[in-house]
Amino acid sequence: VKRIIEVSLGILTAIGGFVDIGDLVANTAVGARFHLALAWVVVLGVGGIVVYAEMCGRVAAISGRAVFDLVRERLGPRVGLANLAASFFINFLTLTAEVAGVAIALSLVSSVTYVLLIPFTGFLVWVVIWRLPFEWMERAFGLLGLALVVALVTVVRIGPDWNALLAQALHPHVPSEETPFTYAYYGIALFGAAMTPYEVFFFSSGAVEENWTEQDLAVERANVYVGFPLGGLLSLSLMTGAALVLAPSQIQVDQLSQVALPTALVVGKLGLAVLLVGIFAATFGAALETALSAGYTVAQFLGWQWGKFVRPEEAPRFHLVVVLSLAGGVLFALSGVDPVKVTEYSIVLSAAALPLTYFPILVIANDPDYMGEKVNGRLLNLVATAYLVVLVAVALATIPLMIITKAGA
């Protein structure tokens, strides 16, 4: 029974923890502009994160090594350093967006302008990182994130023509008022949101934090194979809600609060309250993950002690990087940048940086020196390699598309 509770708790945490500000913004914005014509990208992206998260979780459980440790070993110091610089920068943008997202969620219930809440949010994130044990931290915000299920309730409440929706998703075409370029650009944004690199930094480091071993692999697989796709379902619900409610009124998403609009209109005040709890948990959880990831990547590249599994005084440089990154994110958010724009840039640039992170994972997952008998199977390698090809194509297309579409304007 204890096992069943553990597995279901892990799955629930994975569902609630799957969505972050990138998913919230990208899915709502895309739903409002493209209806369900890009829904297939969410499915593709979720498939990709499932395949690679499982691999890096397994690598961490068997070898005790987290992703950025391996990045340096496999790519060498020079390319590794370039990857570190790119990943750290993108992660910093994501961190900024998440902190702003938390502040916006708080401002919607407190009627205080969100800018004033940013320093408070940053401090709160730091206190949780400093004091809350890793497992509690992950559980609490993952489970609270389940409140986003209200997005699914919203879609069911609307009572849409399911067959028409399915037909739309299965026979995607570029809407007449959009160009193939904007279609591709937003597709990349969705893909980047689903496969954001910090997710594997955090997932693999978390496996080391929780001291996973071979015995935990079954739980790990359940989390990833069941939890992530159900988390993706929440993403699709947000997209569908936006397609059904925002698109007919020609509403363009340029504020985080618009994510809540379909639920507020369809389910009412209570629904809105629940959704806001979900948005708060999703962004707060991701703020914790990105702040920690800043420390994880730098410390793992340079070989410093890292993690919450030791006393803070034992990992001083790790904690310093975390707190400085958070402070930087707070200052950047305070400077008046548009949180939605920062989010969009972070997920699109994530897409451009994906191969550098995912390639070393695939290599190590096949190395018997690290993995013993737990190397990848043939089918998994086939799928993972196919994804790697997609990742490279996406990475090459990202910057040109960004220029052609003027960042999706």
Place this chain on the structure above:
Amino acid sequence: MPPPQHDAGRVLYAGLHLLDRQLVDRDGRYAGKVDDLELCPGEDGNTLFVSAVLAGPGALARRLGARRLGAWLERALTHLGDPPANDLRILFNRISDVGDHVTLAANHDEMATFAAGRWVRDHIIHHIPGSRVRPPGPEERG
């Protein structure tokens, strides 16, 4: 863990098995990376032996070709706090095992590679309440 290896004649592909590997101290704590290697010629004059592991951002910068930056980083490090008990060269006889990581027969706190960490710990982290609190969970882990 396999028994410590002290045989001086073990053949390793230094570039593959040593460079950029994680250094782990005898208590299982991370203690830096193998940022560079010091080689010295053997008696026959043809073979090179690894005499020491070089660790720290200074060694890494120098390996990547930034000599000035490397020297500056190393000097900056020696100015941080107490004179280090040993320098940034980790002699090969202090290495107890080479596997997918490199295990040291020392504690990371004794190492010069922890100089910056020690400084950050003593001057910043120790001033924050709770810095000495042990997290819950399994006691010692390696």
